[in-house]
Structure formats: structure tokens, C-alpha cells
Amino acid sequence: MLPTPTHMPQLDELSAIIAQNTSDDGVFETSIPRLSLIRFSRQTEPCQTLQHPALCIVVQGSKQVMLADEIYVYGPAKHLVVSVDLPVTGQIIEATPEKPYLCMRLDLDLPALGEMFMEITPATGEPAGGCSKGVCLADTSPQFLDSALRLLRLLASPEDIAYLAPLAERELMYRLLRGPQAHKVRRMLMPDSRLQQVTRAITWIRQNYAAPFSIEQVAAEARMSPSSLHQHFRDVTAMSPLQYQKQLRLQEARRLILTSAVDAATAAQRVGYDSPSQFSREYRRLFGAPPIQDVARLRQEPERFAET
Missing domain, CATH: 1.10.10.60 (Homeodomain-like)
Known part of the structure; x- marks a missing residue:
């Protein structure tokens, strides 16, 4: 899935916010708990790391993540969800000084996500059964980007973060639990799965x-x-x-x-x-x-x- 005109206003604003809050290439923690912003102006070497459960939304450029022999490539129209601790190899494959790779990563609060899982009625037609991969790749809808924007906009008003960031994060997690990969996210939260x-x-x-x-x-x-x-x-x-x-x-x-x-x-x-x-x-x-x-x-x- 490529970005559509419906995606572009959100992607442009997300790109601007991340660019304003990243002074150079690297990974930057923010004042919002568990939220990091990532910026790189050139392609990177493959990097092996232990990835903890997280939601990664790329808003500009693209990246590939390798899990053993499996490769996941994603850019502005997709997001990645990692549900367990996994040794992965990540590599930024599209980035330039004029158009750097920009990404937001939210480490998942699994207990809070589990509480939401118990409250939300599954969408009709969700696939059932089976064990899912620890990595899920999904299309990013305009509604999903809207939720991400509400979270990142709080970086401009630090005084609001303590009260509003949990609400914005909860909305984003709701979108995750109701999105195209909801059945996989739900499996990682079921106690006996x-x-x-x-x-x-x-x-x-x-x-x-x-x-x-x-x-x-x-x-x-x-x-x-x-x-x-x-x-x-x-x-x-x-x-x-x-x-x-x-x-x-x-x-x-x-x-x-x-x-x-x-x-x-x-x-x-x-x-x-x-x-x-x-x-x-x-x-x-x-x-x-x-x-x-x-x-x-x-x-x-x-x-x-x-x-x-």
C-alpha cells in the first residue's frame, strides 16, 4: 500500500513534528513516556538488536526488519508491531539529507493494552485460532495517523503531557486493537494463548x-x-x-x-x-x-x- 492523498496531510505534519524534535541523526527519547523519535539522513548498515514489544510508525523513508530469514519492508503507509522480545536485524533502506528517514516508536504498555483487550468487543470477521508471528506488518489508515498525531502534538505543550498523553496513547492502542492486525495483537494478550x-x-x-x-x-x-x-x-x-x-x-x-x-x-x-x-x-x-x-x-x- 502506497500513501494516498488522504494520508498526505497527516504524514506531512508528523514529519514536521519529528524533524522539529530531532536535532541530528539518531534515536531520541521524548518527554512522553515510552515514546521515541528516530531520524536518519542516510541509509544505515544492518544493525542487530533485541527489539522489545513496540509499535513503529514510519512517516518518511523506509526500513527493513529481518527476523531470521524473513524480511519485513515498510514505509509511510505501513506500521510494524513487535509483540515479544525478538533478536532482529534492522536497516534503513531509504533516506537522504533532503528527505531523511523519520519514525516514531512507542514501546507497548502490555498490561494497559491487556486491560483494553478485555474491555473491547472483537470486530466481526476476525480470523480465529493459531499462533501468530512475533512481528506484524499492517497498513496505516488515516484514522490511525490521526491518533498518532494527537499524541505527537503534545510535544509542543509539555504542561499537557501528564494528563493528555495517556488519553492519546489509549486512542492509538484502540486503533491497534481494531485495525487489520487486531486478531494478531489480541493473541499476544490472551492469557492462555x-x-x-x-x-x-x-x-x-x-x-x-x-x-x-x-x-x-x-x-x-x-x-x-x-x-x-x-x-x-x-x-x-x-x-x-x-x-x-x-x-x-x-x-x-x-x-x-x-x-x-x-x-x-x-x-x-x-x-x-x-x-x-x-x-x-x-x-x-x-x-x-x-x-x-x-x-x-x-x-x-x-x-x-x-x-x-
């Missing part, structure tokens, strides 16, 4: 990623059989539990080397690797360069690898 069981497994792995574990152990934590865990974990994350653990280990090792001034061998040991050669091999496969070269590149051009 497969997605919630996978979320329990993800939470446990994140807390214990540096230690060896058995699939049976994770399945017990998720209250699933091992075979069911394998199937539905891959459905949601596009990877197995062990592949998920590996990505967490490597991303944490990269963070340690970059921010804690530890060497690669020490970082590898801290995240659970017994073999430095295996660590170096898997690090290079994920990040495209050995640890020393990769971190040197990050330090030289940090803005090109920023979380986007």
Missing part, C-alpha cells in the same frame, strides 16, 4: 541465556510439551530456542566489548561460551566481522549502527 506460552519461554531464556539448558526444561517453564514448544517457538520467532539463545549471547557479548572495555575472550566466557574459536566464528557469522574489527567499526561510525 500459544503466544503467551512462547513468551514465558522467551522470558526464561533471557534470564538464563548464559547457562546450558535442555529443551525439556524450557518446555516445562512454558507449560508445553517439547515438540509443541519447538513448533510454536519457531512460529513466533522464526528460530529455535537454541538459536534464540545464541543470538542473545552474541548480542550481549558485543555490548560488553563495546561498553565495558573487556576483551573478546572475557566477553565470550561471560555469556556462556567455552570455546573462544567457536565464539569468534559465530560472532563473525552474525555481525559480519570478527569482534575486534566489528567493535572498531562501531566506535568509528556509531550513528550508522544505532538502534533504529
Whole structure:
């Protein structure tokens, strides 16, 4: 779906607000809780990150997000919803100094969204059953953009944020729960859904990623059989539990080397690797360069690898 004349006034105003509140390339937190604004004036290198549950609305330029071997490309007529913690690779693929990539990201308040889910009657004709992916891509309607605008306009009146931002955010979440991907968003909120069981497994792995574990152990934590865990974990994350653990280990090792001034061998040991050669091999496969070269590149051009 491409932007239509109906979308353009909202997109133009959203672009202006984001441009006014971002001084340079990068990711900027705002005075509105959980809301960040993102601006980049050129394409970026692929950036591996752990993406937490969030709503991302691009208003100018475009981006692709890779989850394992699956690629999601979105621009001003689409928005992305991430429902669980996922190791993803993001890359801005359309941006220039004259027309930078501009995006708003709202980290999801899942308890508040869950309360709304219990209050709202599902729309007729919603698909039923099944476990959805942890990433959803949907068309952005003019009504959805109107709700986003009401939230961002509050940046110009800080005195109103404490009272009005929760109302504007609630309206945006209502649109999410009534939009074309509502059935997928609802699945992530249902207490006994497969997605919630996978979320329990993800939470446990994140807390214990540096230690060896058995699939049976994770399945017990998720209250699933091992075979069911394998199937539905891959459905949601596009990877197995062990592949998920590996990505967490490597991303944490990269963070340690970059921010804690530890060497690669020490970082590898801290995240659970017994073999430095295996660590170096898997690090290079994920990040495209050995640890020393990769971190040197990050330090030289940090803005090109920023979380986007």
C-alpha cells in the first residue's frame, strides 16, 4: 500500500513534528513516556538488536526488519508491531539529507493494552485460532495517523503531557486493537494463548541465556510439551530456542566489548561460551566481522549502527 492523498496531510505534519524534535541523526527519547523519535539522513548498515514489544510508525523513508530469514519492508503507509522480545536485524533502506528517514516508536504498555483487550468487543470477521508471528506488518489508515498525531502534538505543550498523553496513547492502542492486525495483537494478550506460552519461554531464556539448558526444561517453564514448544517457538520467532539463545549471547557479548572495555575472550566466557574459536566464528557469522574489527567499526561510525 502506497500513501494516498488522504494520508498526505497527516504524514506531512508528523514529519514536521519529528524533524522539529530531532536535532541530528539518531534515536531520541521524548518527554512522553515510552515514546521515541528516530531520524536518519542516510541509509544505515544492518544493525542487530533485541527489539522489545513496540509499535513503529514510519512517516518518511523506509526500513527493513529481518527476523531470521524473513524480511519485513515498510514505509509511510505501513506500521510494524513487535509483540515479544525478538533478536532482529534492522536497516534503513531509504533516506537522504533532503528527505531523511523519520519514525516514531512507542514501546507497548502490555498490561494497559491487556486491560483494553478485555474491555473491547472483537470486530466481526476476525480470523480465529493459531499462533501468530512475533512481528506484524499492517497498513496505516488515516484514522490511525490521526491518533498518532494527537499524541505527537503534545510535544509542543509539555504542561499537557501528564494528563493528555495517556488519553492519546489509549486512542492509538484502540486503533491497534481494531485495525487489520487486531486478531494478531489480541493473541499476544490472551492469557492462555500459544503466544503467551512462547513468551514465558522467551522470558526464561533471557534470564538464563548464559547457562546450558535442555529443551525439556524450557518446555516445562512454558507449560508445553517439547515438540509443541519447538513448533510454536519457531512460529513466533522464526528460530529455535537454541538459536534464540545464541543470538542473545552474541548480542550481549558485543555490548560488553563495546561498553565495558573487556576483551573478546572475557566477553565470550561471560555469556556462556567455552570455546573462544567457536565464539569468534559465530560472532563473525552474525555481525559480519570478527569482534575486534566489528567493535572498531562501531566506535568509528556509531550513528550508522544505532538502534533504529
